[in-house]
Amino acid sequence: MDPLRQQWICIIDFGSQYTQLIARRIREIGVYCEIHSAVAYDINESDCPPSAVILSGGPQSAGQQHSLSITASIFDLGVPVLGICYGMQRMVQQLGGVVQAAPLGEFGHVRMHLQNDHPLFAHIDAHKTEYTVWMSHGDHVITLPPGFTTIAASDDTPIAGIAHEHKPLYGLQFHPEVTHTEHGSDILRNFVLHIAGCHPHWQAAGIVEDMIKTLRTRLGEDRVLLALSGGVDSAVAGQLLHRAIGKQLHCVLVDNGLLRLHEADQVIAVFDGLGVVVQRVNAQEEFMTALHGVTDPEQKRTIIGHTFIEVFERTAQQLSNVRWLAQGTIYSDVIESATGVHNAAHTIKSHHNVGGLPERMSLKLVEPLRNLFKDEVRNIGRELGMPDELLDRHPFPGPGLGVRILGQVTAQTADILRQADDIFMRVLHEAGWLAQVSQAFAVFLPVNSVGVTGDHRRYAPVIALRAVVSEDFMTASAAPVPHDVLSAAARQIVNSLPGVSRVVYDITDKPPATIEWE
Numbered sequence: 001m002d003p004l005r006q007q008w009i010c011i012i013d014f015g016s017q018y019t020q021l022i023a024r025r026i027r028e029i030g031v032y033c034e035i036h037s038a039v040a041y042d043i044n045e046s047d048c049p050p051s052a053v054i055l056s057g058g059p060q061s062a063g064q065q066h067s068l069s070i071t072a073s074i075f076d077l078g079v080p081v082l083g084i085c086y087g088m089q090r091m092v093q094q095l096g097g098v099v100q101a102a103p104l105g106e107f108g109h110v111r112m113h114l115q116n117d118h119p120l121f122a123h124i125d126a127h128k129t130e131y132t133v134w135m136s137h138g139d140h141v142i143t144l145p146p147g148f149t150t151i152a153a154s155d156d157t158p159i160a161g162i163a164h165e166h167k168p169l170y171g172l173q174f175h176p177e178v179t180h181t182e183h184g185s186d187i188l189r190n191f192v193l194h195i196a197g198c199h200p201h202w203q204a205a206g207i208v209e210d211m212i213k214t215l216r217t218r219l220g221e222d223r224v225l226l227a228l229s230g231g232v233d234s235a236v237a238g239q240l241l242h243r244a245i246g247k248q249l250h251c252v253l254v255d256n257g258l259l260r261l262h263e264a265d266q267v268i269a270v271f272d273g274l275g276v277v278v279q280r281v282n283a284q285e286e287f288m289t290a291l292h293g294v295t296d297p298e299q300k301r302t303i304i305g306h307t308f309i310e311v312f313e314r315t316a317q318q319l320s321n322v323r324w325l326a327q328g329t330i331y332s333d334v335i336e337s338a339t340g341v342h343n344a345a346h347t348i349k350s351h352h353n354v355g356g357l358p359e360r361m362s363l364k365l366v367e368p369l370r371n372l373f374k375d376e377v378r379n380i381g382r383e384l385g386m387p388d389e390l391l392d393r394h395p396f397p398g399p400g401l402g403v404r405i406l407g408q409v410t411a412q413t414a415d416i417l418r419q420a421d422d423i424f425m426r427v428l429h430e431a432g433w434l435a436q437v438s439q440a441f442a443v444f445l446p447v448n449s450v451g452v453t454g455d456h457r458r459y460a461p462v463i464a465l466r467a468v469v470s471e472d473f474m475t476a477s478a479a480p481v482p483h484d485v486l487s488a489a490a491r492q493i494v495n496s497l498p499g500v501s502r503v504v505y506d507i508t509d510k511p512p513a514t515i516e517w518e
């Protein structure tokens with residue numbers, strides 16, 4: 001049996017922007033879960049049946065003819081099913097109830113009356129019946145399907161929580177996965193532990209030995225080529241593979257000209273310390289040529305991704321018996337890219353390391369961390385004895401500085417940005433702020449502005465500084481870095497880089513912005 005799926009929750013994704021949050025909450029409870037697309041997944045074909053199913057929300061209208069549906073047999077499997085928002089409406093619609101557009105949608109905080117002796121709301125507070133919850137819906141249930149009763153209601157939505165009298169079927173109009181819902185995690189915990197009967201034993205670090213064994217069996221005597229990016233994910237993937245197959249692993253670090261200052265040297269030194277030899281491939285010119293004249297962010301990502309693959313392919317051909325390409329893809333890359341399994345959600349940006357390999361490529365793909373979130377990857381790294389300074393590094397996007405130089409990328413702009421970024425990191429570090437933010441970096445803006453240095457006019461591009469605080473990088477707040485720290489960074493950047501006229505600080509949260517500028 002798949003070591004991950006001894007007990008697991010299957011989350012069926014109808015395209016909600018909150019689906020990943022459901023997965024995070026379930027794993028925080030200590031139970032393994034996976035997200036599968038409502039479009040492509042057939043639960044009857046799963047070789048490891050889930051312990052329970054959660055139907056996510058989604059942007060569609062359950063009452064409309066072509067809205068996404070779910071295999072009806074899911075409701076007869078005997079496994080508990082919890083529908084959230086659209087997921088509940090879909091369940092109602094398919095089981096014979098009625099869903100209609102609400103006269104006024106409900107968005108934001110709402111006071112909700114919960115039937116607190118119901119198993120879904122038990123173990124919270126026996127004396128409390130009113131909770132603040134997060135609503136986000138334009139439709140509502142007006143008639144229950146046969147066999148269901150109401151277990152939650154608000155002033156505007158009298159049917160806001162439902163349960164079947166005999167079958168383990170439940171629905172919530174509000175979003176327990178969102179932190180704005182009071183005791184939302186407790187409600188999910190009740191569903192997963194008390195109703196579905198799962199044990200809270202899942203821990204990423206606990207499956208390291210199983211992962212190593214599985215990798216060993218899968219890879220046999222084959223050699224594996226791993227691309228190290230300088231980030232945490234590929235480094236942890238590298239350590240796992242090194243433990244699994246030792247010298248059969250060949251690590252490559254492609255210097256694409258889009259890495260941070262001294263990054264290639266630092267990564268090679270760390271891996272050297274861990275007993276892993278890394279081959280450095282200088283491909284700066286190749287990347288710059290491929291990116292010449294390209295300004296569209298998605299096109300740049302695609303070009304960077306393809307050029308990476310070409311360089312790997314060439315490197316692999318020079319080695320004998322390489323059959324696999326390893327990548328440090330993690331779960332949020334898979335979900336946010338919304339390719340393949342998650343095509344019900346809108347693609348925000350395509351993370352270049354997801355989406356498979358070109359058909360002509362003769363290497364198979366191994367992605368040992370594909371089902372894990374960032375914090376779980378870090379825990380695995382700790383279990384493998386990797387140093388904190390590597391594991392606690394801020395995330396760095398696969399396309400590197402390529403998505404931090406707005407518009408066209410050149411070797412010269414990459415150099416300016418590298419220096420500015422390094423200054424910002426050093427100033428943050430000296431002020432004790434680097435460890436307080438989740439991610440910080442500089443961005444190159446290709447707009448000239450006028451400045452004055454001494455008696456000279458300067459007409460040069462702008463650098464934006466960005467520092468965010470985030471738990472999961474799905475949402476983030478601009479970090480309140482003190483004015484004197486920002487001002488020290490601005491002074492040093494403009495004084496030491498003649499190619500920069502001024503420095504600005506980005507104060508936009510995610511959403512509405514994303515963390516990276518492209």
Ligand code: XMP
Pocket residue numbers: 301333349350351352353395396397398399439473474510513514515516517518
């Ligand atoms: P956004 O910009 O989507 O970023 O808010 C969320 C997190 O993902 C990182 N990021 C990437 N990581 N390949 C990666 O490996 C990519 O193409 C990519 N784009 C963004 C970003 O740095 C942030 O931590």
